[in-house]
Amino acid sequence: MEVQVTVNGQSHSADCEPRTLLVHFIREQLGLTGTNIGCDTSSCGACTVHIDGESVKSCTMFAAQARGADITTIEGLAADDGTLHPMQQAFMECHGLQCGYCTPGMVMAATSLLSENPSPTETEVREGLEGNLCRCTGYHNIVKSVLAAAGGES
Amino acid sequence: MSSVGTPMLRKEDPKLLTGEGKYVDDIQVAGQLWMGMVRSPYAHATINSVDASAAAEAPGVHAVYTATDLLGMGLWIGPLPCAWPVTPDMVNPPHFPVADGEVHHVGEIVAVVLADDRYRAADAAELVVVDYEPLPVVASVADAVADASMVHSSLESNKAYHWPLIPDPDALEAAFANATHHVDASFVQQRMIPSAMEPRGVLAVPSPHGGDITLYSATQVPHILKVMVAATTGIPESKIRVIAPAVGGGFGAKLNVNPDELLAVTLANKLGRPVRWTETRSEAAFSTHQGRGQNQRIELAADGDGKLLGVRVHLDADMGAYMMLITPGVPLLGSFLYTGVYAVPAFGFTCDGWFTNLTPTDAYRGAGRPEASYAIERAMDILASKVGIGPDEIRRRNYLAGGEHFENLDVPSTLTFDSGHYGPSLDRALELAGYGDLRAEQQARRDGGSTKQLGIGMCTYVEICGLAPSRALGGLGYGAGGWEHATVRMLPTGKVEVVSGSTPHGQGHETSWSQIVADKLGVDPADVEVLHSDTAISPLGLDTYGSRSLAVGGVAIANACDKVVEKAKLIAAHSMEASADDMEFDGGMFSVAGSPDKAMAIQEIAFGAFTAHDLPDGMEPNLQEQTTWDPPNFAFPFGTHVAVVEIDEDTGNVELQNYIAVDDCGVQVNPMIVAGQVHGGIAQGVGQALWEGANYDEDGNCTNPSFMDYLVPSPTEMPNFTLDFTVTPSTSNPLGVKGVGEAGTIGSAAAVINAVCDGLSPYGVTDIEMPATPQRVWRAIQDGKGGAS
Numbered sequence: 007m008e009v010q011v012t013v014n015g016q017s018h019s020a021d022c023e024p025r026t027l028l029v030h031f032i033r034e035q036l037g038l039t040g041t042n043i044g045c046d047t048s049s050c051g052a053c054t055v056h057i058d059g060e061s062v063k064s065c066t067m068f069a070a071q072a073r074g075a076d077i078t079t080i081e082g083l084a085a086d087d088g089t090l091h092p093m094q095q096a097f098m099e100c101h102g103l104q105c106g107y108c109t110p111g112m113v114m115a116a117t118s119l120l121s122e123n124p125s126p127t128e129t130e131v132r133e134g135l136e137g138n139l140c141r142c143t144g145y146h147n148i149v150k151s152v153l154a155a156a157g158g159e160s
Numbered sequence: 161m162s163s164v165g166t167p168m169l170r171k172e173d174p175k176l177l178t179g180e181g182k183y184v185d186d187i188q189v190a191g192q193l194w195m196g197m198v199r200s201p202y203a204h205a206t207i208n209s210v211d212a213s214a215a216a217e218a219p220g221v222h223a224v225y226t227a228t229d230l231l232g233m234g235l236w237i238g239p240l241p242c243a244w245p246v247t248p249d250m251v252n253p254p255h256f257p258v259a260d261g262e263v264h265h266v267g268e269i270v271a272v273v274l275a276d277d278r279y280r281a282a283d284a285a286e287l288v289v290v291d292y293e294p295l296p297v298v299a300s301v302a303d304a305v306a307d308a309s310m311v312h313s314s315l316e317s318n319k320a321y322h323w324p325l326i327p328d329p330d331a332l333e334a335a336f337a338n339a340t341h342h343v344d345a346s347f348v349q350q351r352m353i354p355s356a357m358e359p360r361g362v363l364a365v366p367s368p369h370g371g372d373i374t375l376y377s378a379t380q381v382p383h384i385l386k387v388m389v390a391a392t393t394g395i396p397e398s399k400i401r402v403i404a405p406a407v408g409g410g411f412g413a414k415l416n417v418n419p420d421e422l423l424a425v426t427l428a429n430k431l432g433r434p435v436r437w438t439e440t441r442s443e444a445a446f447s448t449h450q451g452r453g454q455n456q457r458i459e460l461a462a463d464g465d466g467k468l469l470g471v472r473v474h475l476d477a478d479m480g481a482y483m484m485l486i487t488p489g490v491p492l493l494g495s496f497l498y499t500g501v502y503a504v505p506a507f508g509f510t511c512d513g514w515f516t517n518l519t520p521t522d523a524y525r526g527a528g529r530p531e532a533s534y535a536i537e538r539a540m541d542i543l544a545s546k547v548g549i550g551p552d553e554i555r556r557r558n559y560l561a562g563g564e565h566f567e568n569l570d571v572p573s574t575l576t577f578d579s580g581h582y583g584p585s586l587d588r589a590l591e592l593a594g595y596g597d598l599r600a601e602q603q604a605r606r607d608g609g610s611t612k613q614l615g616i617g618m619c620t621y622v623e624i625c626g627l628a629p630s631r632a633l634g635g636l637g638y639g640a641g642g643w644e645h646a647t648v649r650m651l652p653t654g655k656v657e658v659v660s661g662s663t664p665h666g667q668g669h670e671t672s673w674s675q676i677v678a679d680k681l682g683v684d685p686a687d688v689e690v691l692h693s694d695t696a697i698s699p700l701g702l703d704t705y706g707s708r709s710l711a712v713g714g715v716a717i718a719n720a721c722d723k724v725v726e727k728a729k730l731i732a733a734h735s736m737e738a739s740a741d742d743m744e745f746d747g748g749m750f751s752v753a754g755s756p757d758k759a760m761a762i763q764e765i766a767f768g769a770f771t772a773h774d775l776p777d778g779m780e781p782n783l784q785e786q787t788t789w790d791p792p793n794f795a796f797p798f799g800t801h802v803a804v805v806e807i808d809e810d811t812g813n814v815e816l817q818n819y820i821a822v823d824d825c826g827v828q829v830n831p832m833i834v835a836g837q838v839h840g841g842i843a844q845g846v847g848q849a850l851w852e853g854a855n856y857d858e859d860g861n862c863t864n865p866s867f868m869d870y871l872v873p874s875p876t877e878m879p880n881f882t883l884d885f886t887v888t889p890s891t892s893n894p895l896g897v898k899g900v901g902e903a904g905t906i907g908s909a910a911a912v913i914n915a916v917c918d919g920l921s922p923y924g925v926t927d928i929e930m931p932a933t934p935q936r937v938w939r940a941i942q943d944g945k946g947g948a949s
Contacts, residue, residue, distance in 0.1 A: 023279070039186035040179015042408070044357045045441035049867035052357060080179035094177040098169055101832045104840065105666030106176030107357040107408025113177065132875040139867070141357050141409050142666050144843030144904075145875040147836060
């Protein structure tokens with residue numbers, strides 16, 4: 007079936023099976039491999055993207071369900087000139103990533119969190135990211151990154 | 161200005177933050193076939209027959225191979241390797257990538273589908289019909305020890321080996337005979353599912369012109385994998401290129417040689433088409449090895465003051481169904497550390513390795529050392545309560561060298577600790593924790609009848625890093641050396657190219673190595689390019705595990721830089737018509753002693769070495785040096801961790817309120833990266849203490865293989881960590897570095913469980929098994945209160 011979506015401001019149309027998960031569609035049909043897959047139970051959040059402004063685990067829906075949607079992936083976060091998004095910059099400066107595998111999902115979830123709550127407390131950051139797992143950082147520097155990004159934006 | 165010691169931001173990050181990092185599953189190649197694994201649902205069974213006809217006719221299926229087909233195709237000239245036969249008579253049943261007539265754990269591969277995409281491969285795998293005859297299952301170490309049924313029908317006992325380390329049996333006997341206090345404690349190190357966020361994946365690509373094959377793998381060990389692929393398949397080493405692209409965490413789980421890797425490479429080679437596979441998370445409990453899995457018994461003999469006289473340890477270690485690369489050696493990596501940071505006159509250790517019908521075990525962050533640290537540090541708390549002194553005091557009374565600084569100290573487990581200084585790490589940790597105030601609050605809560613008990617636990621650990629002196633590994637029966645290789649070349653433009661044999665998967669090697677080189681050569685770290693993880697670019701290496709990268713690989717790079725400077729000095733002296741003995745080198749500039757106006761930059765010399773127009777007679781062109789560093793000794797990082805927990809009497813929930821870690825990994829290259837390593841390590845140890853563990857039923861089924869049931873800690877369960885460091889340089893290498901990748905994990909499980917037991921002491925609880933889940937804690941409280949439930 008034909009699925010048309012707008013991803014990072016660009017319209018894409020591709021053929022896929024009705025059962026194709028959105029994350030596989032993004033990665034394999036559209037070739038945007040920044041969005042990662044860390045589990046098969048919608049537990050880890052590595053595949054988090056924004057759909058019409060909301061953060062969504064892209065393994066929890068079929069590509070067909072996203073028809074016509076406006077999707078932002080990690081590839082669409084930095085400015086066109088390559089300047090990192092403040093959240094990406096904060097993750098870099100606070101050492102909020104190590105292996106980088108959870109990072110795209112973590113950054114997407116974190117930007118969504120700040121759009122809903124621009125000045126979260128540490129507890130609110132932890133609760134807001136509860137659906138995203140990281141095995142490297144113990145979350146200490148991820149939380150620090152998000153708080154730094156919030157501070158920088160306010 | 162020195163770059164080493166500064167928290168330089170990571171070179172790796174921009175790519176990883178923008179989705180540009182390429183992990184194995186991100187690499188797409190034309191004509192690729194996906195493997196779908198048909199896995200055994202039985203832990204132990206005979207395979208009567210396999211009917212692949214329906215699968216073979218399914219849409220998008222290229223081929224289906226049963227185990228019989230595959231074993232008959234001559235793909236492998238030998239079984240999967242075990243590089244560590246720990247005793248000459250160790251039992252090691254043959255282990256091929258697919259089961260040969262009998263399956264020995266749930267998830268063992270019995271057939272392989274090749275299909276056009278991952279969906280079709282999974283569909284077709286479901287259509288393969290296998291007729292099994294179930295056999296009795298050995299589902300735990302206890303079952304294995306009973307020896308009532310065999311893990312492999314071919315075995316006569318489930319015992320794989322017996323390994324003793326008893327330097328002086330008479331002294332050990334005497335120590336226990338003379339003891340005033342005797343601690344006899346048993347602990348269970350539950351099986352852990354390592355759970356690197358990137359699942360393992362593999363992609364084998366034959367070259368279009370034939371003959372060569374490139375294997376992309378989510379591996380920590382591309383160099384070892386290359387050797388082992390050659391040894392097991394007969395494909396000449398020179399025809400194999402292994403690439404570990406971006407790798408999303410390893411923690412030991414990616415240091416093996418796996419069935420999927422050998423299937424992909426041989427099928428791709430045979431078919432002339434790319435073959436790939438990526439494990440699903442729920443599959444990983446069967447397709448990737450697990451960690452820990454030990455039943456420990458530790459005995460302490462102490463005098464009336466609590467001073468240790470002897471330590472005696474026995475392990476029953478769970479190998480799982482097969483010996484993987486270093487399965488049998490993992491428990492033994494801890495053997496030397498069961499005396500911990502303490503002066504112990506007499507020591508004895510024995511380990512029995514047992515097969516079970518479960519997923520094989522192998523290295524998981526710390527590999528043997530967290531287990532050792534846990535046992536001795538839990539036992540020390542028990543001793544403290546027997547003696548009637550605090551956990552801090554029992555430690556102080558027993559620290560090696562009285563807690564003072566030492567270097568090159570022999571310990572009874574036959575090792576020589578490079579350096580240590582344990583007293584200050586405990587002092588600082590307790591100070592940061594506000595130990596006195598915590599004890600006061602704990603008492604106030606107890607006095608006030610609070611249902612929220614406070615528990616305070618501590619652990620002073622020591623670990624073995626910098627694996628390893630090759631001779632020491634040889635003595636232990638390990639099948640390889642422990643050196644690391646480095647090449648440092650200055651390019652004509654003045655940039656520096658570093659080729660390292662160590663293989664990062666999140667540790668930030670490109671950054672740390674650049675810092676070392678920047679200082680050594682006097683160049684900008686931005687001008688240093690670090691190449692790694694591709695055997696065609698970096699042909700020599702022994703990869704990344706055991707906190708070895710800096711203490712072995714980093715030192716190799718530093719030594720290669722020294723050789724570059726030595727050669728550059730000769731060129732500079734020649735160019736400046738001075739004696740090499742008069743040359744000085746500082747900040748990237750060569751100058752003649754006493755003539756500061758004459759100077760040449762190392763970049764200028766690099767260009768001169770490239771053009772070779774005017775080199776000293778007999779000197780080879782180019783400025784490039786390589787070294788292989790084989791360390792003379794291990795490095796022994798240490799530290800003290802303090803955990804503060806609040807235990808809800810009504811629910812049994814344990815909340816980690818505060819965590820203080822004072823670590824000493826010797827000289828630090830990048831303190832930001834060091835802290836990050838400690839953070840992550842702590843989280844994994846806390847996970848083992850409180851939530852994680854692979855559960856198996858009596859039929860050998862893992863009942864919590866997915867992230868729905870296997871509780872990797874989430875952000876809400878972790879507190880912020882309070883870190884500090886002491887710096888006691890290692891004497892094992894010229895940089896004074898030790899290693900920090902595993903430290904957090906080695907210190908944390910014991911600190912947390914000591915805290916839980918401390919908090920539960922009013923209920924008479926003296927021990928609790930990991931993970932200390934709310935149910936277990938609640939049950940312990942009820943039992944302590946008198947059995948009401």
